[in-house]
Amino acid sequence: MSTATVESPGPAGPASGPNRVDKEQQPYVEVQKPRRTGIKLLVLLAVWLVLYAVFKGKMTKALGLQDTNSLHQKLNDARDWVQLDGKDNWFFGGVLGAIGDALDAIVKFFQELISIPAFPRPVPEIGWLGVVAVLAWITYAVAGLRSTLLVTGTLLFFGVTDQWSNSMDLLIITMLSVVICILIGLPIGIWMARSKAASGVITPVLDVMQTFPPFCYLAPLALFFGIGPACAMVLTIIYALPPVVRITEHGIRSVSPTTIEAARSLGLTRQQMLRQVQLPMAKRTIVVGINQCTMAALSMATIAALVNGPGLGKVVVSALQTLNVGVASVSALCIVLMAIMLDRTTTAASERGQGRSNVGSASGMGVMLTGVVLERLPRWATEDAGRGQRLPRVTAAGRGFLLALLFVPAVVLVLLSRQQLNLATFPDVSETPVLKWISGPQLAKGINNFTDWLVSGVDTYTIWIKDHITMWFIDPLQSLLSDSPWWLMALVLLALAYVLGGWQPAAYTLACEVIIYFTGVWNDTMVTLSMTLIATVMTMLVAVVLGVAMGRGRKADLIIRPFLDAFQVIPPFVYLVPALALFGAGRFTAIVAAMAYSVPIATKLVADGIRGVSPTTVEAVRSTGSTRWQMISKVQLPMARESLVLATNQGLLYVLSMVVIGGMVGGGSLGYIVVSGFSQDQLFGKGLAAGVAIAALGVMLDRIARYAAARYGR
Amino acid sequence: MTLTADQPTSDTSTSGEAAVHVSGLWKIFGPKADAIMKSDDAQLSRKDLQEKTGHVVGIRDVSFDVAPGEVFVVMGLSGSGKSTLVRLLTRLIEPTAGVVKLYGEDITAMGDKALLDTRRRRVSMVFQHFGLLPHRKVIDNIAFGLEVRGEAKGGRRNRAQEMVDLVGLSGYENNFPDQLSGGMQQRVGLARALASDPDILMFDEPFSALDPLIRRDMQNEVIRLHHEVGKTMVFITHDLAEALKLGDRILIMRDGEIIQIGTPDEVVAAPADEYVRDFVSDVPKSHVLTLKWVMRAEQPGEVDASSPVLQAGQIVRDAARVVIDHHGPCRVVDGDKVVGVVDEEDILRVVVAEEGLQ
Amino acid sequence: MSLGLAACGGGDISDTTTAGGDGGASCGDLRIAVNPWTGYVSNAHVIGQVAKEKLGCNVTYPDVKEEVGWQGMADGSIDTIVENWGHPDLVKKYIDDAGTVEDAGLTGNDGIIGWYVPPWMAEKYPDITNWENLNKYADLFKTSESGGKGQLLDGDPSYVTNDEALVKNLKLNYQVVVGGSEAALIQSFRSAEENKTPLLAYFYEPQWFFDELALVHVDLPKYTEGCDADPAKVACDYPPYALNKLISTKFADSGSPAVDLIKNFTWTNEDQNLVSKYIAEDGMDPDDAAQKWIDDNPDKVDAWLS
Known part of the structure; x- marks a missing residue:
């Protein structure tokens, strides 16, 4: 049975040839322009390697750990001036001094209110029970019941683990x-x-x-x-x-x-x-x-x-x-x-x-x-998470009344906590049944036992990993970067910035290089750069694997995300403790700690990018019979490129900010200088200079990455 | 489309096998779909089931056949399950129950490998939002299906170039999709689908994101391509005019169920229920109905051998000129046999009724 | 204060608000800097505990590095450092020039800084304890961190050290690697002895860990007065340290009874090692460990208070 053609033309109509699109605006025709970046980079690498072989170990600007230059001395002198004469200066002693005193006084006021003994009282003005009551009441007023339970539980946990104050x-x-x-x-x-x-x-x-x-x-x-x-x-x-x-x-x-x-x-x-x-x-x-x-x-x-x-x-x-x-x-x-x-x-x-x-x-x-x-x-703890919406809401007036009503017991509890000693300081629960298992010392002991057991079980493997990664990746790269003459490295970085991103990042690179040169820690900066690069690459390897899994599967996301969340809020130097236990002091340990810090953000960005690939595209690609691997490698990763670039960029900055902390566990180079500058009198200036060098390094890498990303964004 | 008026079935002599065979197909969305499928809950209405179990019926017990070379249109409002249906055909969504066969091969029973192969070689899809890869050039988008199945670069480039020319995009091979207009992007989608030389093309509302004029062009493009390549096509749309224009047969869905399957004129002339009637109420009937639907029984002596002869399958509008010029009843034949007559009044009834509507 | 006891009874706070202790003189705040090694912690908490219990001071223990502690005394945020290792540069700056810090006498502890090897090594390679033989054994000490040379493991970045200059000036084929902390050093020695792996590291006495493992000192060229005057050219062993205490001038002038306590405080290396062992090995809370020692040594404590 034929169908009618509502409009006239059949196959013979003018429906063929490129001129058929004339009803729409004609887009311009893209002309390919070859960049040959790959070849340029290869040439650059070859020249670099040759010059490295020739000049290895010469003109590296290496500076011993305890050595300083005149800039560092000047900074030291400035510091001495502030310390010795600053008190009489209107700015240091006057303005900053006044700000400092005010802040100290405010903090002290609140501390005596809830955390430390308000002399001559042996305890704070308000004891733990009062604090819990007031904070719970406030939370209920501004947030809701779920949050109130969360707050109360958390506060009690502080007490039980003996960390109240x-x-x-x-x-x-x-x-x-x-x-x-x-x-x-x-x-x-x-x-x-x-x-x-x-x-x-x-x-x-x-x-x-x-x-x-x-x-x-x-x-x-x-x-x-x-x-x-x-x-x-x-x-x-x-x-x-x-x-x-x-x-x-x-x-x-x-x-x-x-x-x-x-x-x-x-x-x-x-x-x-x-x-x-x-x-x-x-x-x-x-x-x-x-x-x-x-x-x-x-x-x-x-x-x-x-x-x-x-x-x-x-x-x-x-x-x-x-x-x-x-x-x-x-x-x-x-x-x-x-x-x-x-x-x-x-x-x-x-x-x-x-x-x-x-x-x-x-x-x-x-x-x-x-x-x-x-x-x-x-998100589980959000008000309205899950099926919260179905529940009938308390009316505004009802809530107001309830709040007013609850205010009374809150005040009573505050007063009680001022009077009764065991309501003022959190009772010791180490003898209480059940609770004693989560009391601070018990919990710590349990975790220590577990760690000891774990470390003794795996340390041969972890040390093996550490030794091999150090030998095959860290040492060669570090040698290439830090044993090249400083002018060679400066030129290589400039050329790299130019080839990857054009003249703007090259200009930034030049400026940063000048700064780093004058800080006097050029060689250490190169060592740090090599560690940063390796840590970033490793971060991205992990982030891509995890991120792809999370972006593709809801289950993987549900399992992995809470760990990432936790890692993001743990203060960075907490990672150092287990990293040290597993790998001993050294650059690899610092890299592991840096990864622990940067992997969560990078993973989330990658997962976001993968998930952001339009479902239509994914479906269209599935309909062509792509395998899972083809889907990931040909579609999802390339399409998530913007996220990958952003993830790399963020990962890099996070790694860099951990460099300092890595200095505490044998990471050496700039991080160590910053840390020692903070703890040794004569190294103050050098530490400060190293801090500036880290920032300059960060700006340089960030700019190169950004411009390169913009250029190769598709 | 074609005015040759062949019943699709008439040229399926090759194997007698349907290009697409669907029987007892179900899709229930939700974690316990299988259990519900086995229970009596499956018989509940969509609304009741959702209230009782939180599961949604996407497709309920659908069966139909598509003949090779046929253009089969699935039509319904949004939410009627038509997009789900087309995805079930290649298992982009897993069916809960039922059988789908493509040229005799049971898709529903296939292993992963065979399924991939089917998707790579036998079926292609065109999507509403194109589903192009923004990071690849036009030519590479078109060649993507060939790349996925592992064809050498030279071969797939040539084939892709042919497709570029076929859909009229010559000159834009090296553009990126976002540099093209919507209509051109969909041409890329079309070319990509054609590139793998599939037996069956599936269109999921391919033109609804386009401007009306562009849409008309693209519809004509599909008609032209159908002529040139003669593929079996399953075409999803919510636009009745599009369905009538393209479809050899139309399947009308509501709430995941089939309401009616029929040729365009059947659907317009004999709607299966109020829903369909409503749907087709403002269709220009003269453009759709064939004489079969407007003719009346011959009264003795009304016509003779000199009266013009019209085919029963001819569209009213196309026959109108002849009938009106003749100023008298004309014979309507099906094959050689006279099946009825039409006169001016019969024709005008259809046309005028329409005028009245507008 | 007797809060710990009272807490069990849950009595009324007004009963306990009077500042406890026998002294009766008002003490106020006492802020004792705590540097990152256990021996120091022992000094700090024994003094702190006595000040709290006997003098009724409100004692706090800011955790700071050595240099920061000096700075803190200068700017008034810290009252005292109770174990100081030399620091001639800081002595000049804060005591001699600025006058913001005062010496508060010796702690009675003799400090030694030096290089040590685990006992098994001294047994197997008896001549290793002479620095002149160190190059012979450099290969033994190679690690992934030492870049083809022997590794010399150092402690916290804030510790007093000449190691890098020593390695250079004594022409030793070694590389200084920073381990990070006292605990890291102890752990390294422990596992070196257990697994019979080589280790050469910076360490110091007084140190409780010597009771657990008798580390062997490696002799460097003998220290002579002034041989370490130029930090860049130093090529001799560390000087013997007579550890002392420091108080800020402001605190010394405050009339607090704790000033005399700090000045009078003195004990032996054994005393300190005992308390350190309570803390580091037995895992006791520093306050409890200090109290235990105080209870066991009333005579010494009384001498400080007289």
Whole structure:
């Protein structure tokens, strides 16, 4: 049976030939232009190897561990001046001194309130029971029942593991820093969103703040603020500020132009626009920024133990020094729980009573990254997770009444905890049945026993792995980079930057090379570069395998993601303890620790990219009969290229920021110099210079990677 | 499409075997689909089943055959299960129950390897959102299917170039998909599907993302290609006009069930139920109905040997000129046998009814 | 304070708010820097525990590296360092020039820094204890970290060390590798002795670990006064250290009773090793370990308080 043709033409119609597309705009025809990058790189490598063989070990600018140059001496002198004469200077003694004293006083006030004895009382003003009651009540008011249970459980766990006081200290430093970050960061972010000039000036500053490894400003900050809570707070604020500023700017900027236009057509002033349109619409994004800030603050407040910041970090640091995996793990567990508690509570609070709104719609690296970090913690604890929506909600008035009603017992418990000793200090549970198994010492002992057993079982293999990777990869690469004359390395890096990304990254590279040259730690920088490269490659190998598994399968995702989440909130130097136990001190150990830090973020980005490949494409490819391997290698990985590049970039920066910490476990080179600069008087200047070199190295690698990514983006 | 008016079945003499054979096909979505399939719950309505078990019926007990060379259109509103159905045919979605045979080969019983091979050689699909690989050039997209099955680079390039010319994209081989317009992208999709020289082409709403004018061009392109390559086609659409224009036969679905299978004129002239009637109510009937549906029984002496002869399968609109020019009843024949007559009034009834609608 | 006892009873807080102790004089805060080795921790907690129990001080223990501790005393965030290893540069800067820190007398501990090998090596290679033979054995000490040379394992980056200069100036075919901490060094010695693997490492006394394993000192060219004056040219063994205590000038002038306690504090290497062993090997809490020693040695403690 024939069907009619509604429109006339049949096969004889003008439906053939390229001219048939004339109803649509004719796209231009792409002409291939060969780049021959591969050949250029090969030539570069060949020249490099030849010159390396000729000049090996000469002009390498190597500097002994204890040796310093004149720049380092000058920095030392500057330091001495600040230390000895700074007190009388209006800026160091006056401004910074006043800030430091104020911060110290605020911290002390809160510490005496909930964590340390408020002299002459033998205990804090409010005991553990009161703190639990008040925090639970607040959480219920701002977040909801689930969060309240989470908070209560977490707080009790701090007590049971005998970490109450340290946990409260960490909480105080973190929360105070966050509040200050919001007070400073929000206005700056708004300003940047509304002024191109401001954004142009401040963005590079934020870039540097985020590339500079936090360890490197430990020493100068300790110099300006003295060691203690004030220094810890400043450190934490510097580290946690950029996310608030950036995400605030991003949130306001990504308010849809249509909305802005519509609002303008109504005649809103700039002020009205900000108050009534931009801020409300960006609110949810800004909350995400605050959430990020909180997480960053928590991790930095832990590291601040190195400048005598109070909190759980102290326990971790001393556990590291005594190689006590158990104690380190218990405090790490407390930190992770605190992170989950803060993350879930802020998220739940932001979701409460608010419809869904989009977290920005613009694309690009920033948003991808935001999306990924948003996912950093398990969603199970969210209010509304699962089938929460079906339950009838308590009405607003009912809630208000309930809250008021619950306020009474909260106050009573606070008063009781001021009076009764065993409600003020957490009772010792090491003799209590059941609970004793999770009491701090017991838990630590159990973990230690397990670690000992594990290490004695596998250390022959781990040492074998370490020795072989060191011999076959680390040593040759390190020799190639650090035994080449400095001018050869400088030229090679320049050429690499030019071939991969054009003249802009080459210019950045040149500038960074000049900086590194003058820091006087050229050779150490090259050693660090070789370790960074190896760690990044290994990170990406692991991240691609895990990320592909997660991106392709929901089950794999469900299993792997919680581990990644946990790894992301554990303070970096906790990894060092088990890494040391398994591999002994050395560069490989530092690389393993760096991987532990960078694999989670890289994996998540890869998984995101794989999942982001349009289902239509995946289906279309399946319909052509691709095998699984073909699907991954020909479609999913190439299409996720942008994510892979971003993952590599982030992985690299994360690795670099662990370089310093790796210095504590035999990583050597720049990391070791930074650490020793922090602990030996005459190496202060050199440590500072090494910190600058790390930052310069980071900027250089980041720029090369970015431009190369843009060029080979497809 | 063709005006040759062959019943699809008439030229299947090659084997007598259906290109696509589907019987008792089911798809229930959810973790316990198999258990439900075996239980009585399977008989519940879609809504009841979802309320009771949280499972959704995608396809309920569907059976049909597609003849080789036929253009078989599956039509329904979104959510009716048509896209699920086409995916079940190549097991992009695993069926819960039932049998699918492609040229006699039981897809549902195939091992993974055989299934891959079938997808590589026998069936190709064209997708609504094209499903192109943005990181590959046009030519490499088209050659992708050949690459997947391991053909040498030279051979697949040549074949792909042929396809580029066939779909009228010459000159754009080295562009990337996102540099092309929507219509051109779908031509790439079409070329990719054709490149592997499959026995069966499946189209999943291939043109609904395109502008109306482009859509018309692409439909014509499909008609042209069907003429040139003569593949069996299974075509999914929610657009009745498209279905009527392309389909040799049309399957109408609702809630995962078949409502009606028939030729376009059958569907328009004799809708199986209110749903279909509603669907076809504003179709320009004169463009679809054949004389078979408008003729009446011959009254004695009404026509004679001089009266014009029209084929029963002829479209009303195409026959109108003859009938109106004749100013009297014309004979309608099926083969040699006179089966009825039509006159001006019969024709006008169809045309006027339509005018009234618009 | 008697909080620990009271906590069991769950009594009323007003009963215990009076600052306990026999002294009665108000002490206030006492912030004792804690450097990263166990011997130091023993000093700090014994002093701290006495100050807390007998003088009613509110004692805290900031964990800091040596140099940071000095800096802390200068800026007023730390009151005392209770085991100082020389640091002539810091002595000049803070005591002589700035006057923000004061010497508070010797701890009674004699400090030795040097290179050590595990006992099995000294037995098998008796001449290894002379530095002149070290090159002969360099191959034994090769590891993946030492780049084809022998490995000399060092401790925490903050420790006093001339090792790199020594290796260079004594023309030893060795490479200094940084192990990271006291615990890392102890672990390395332990497993070297257990598995009879070679190890040459930086270590120091007083050190409780010598009771567990009698490490053998490798003799470097003998120390003579001033032979280590130029850090870059040093080619002699480490000097014998008479370990001392430091207090910040500000704290010394505060009139706190803890000042005298710190100045009077003195004990032997054996005393310190005992407490260190309680902490490091028996896993006791430093406060408990200190209290145990205090309870066992009332005479010595009383002498500090008189």
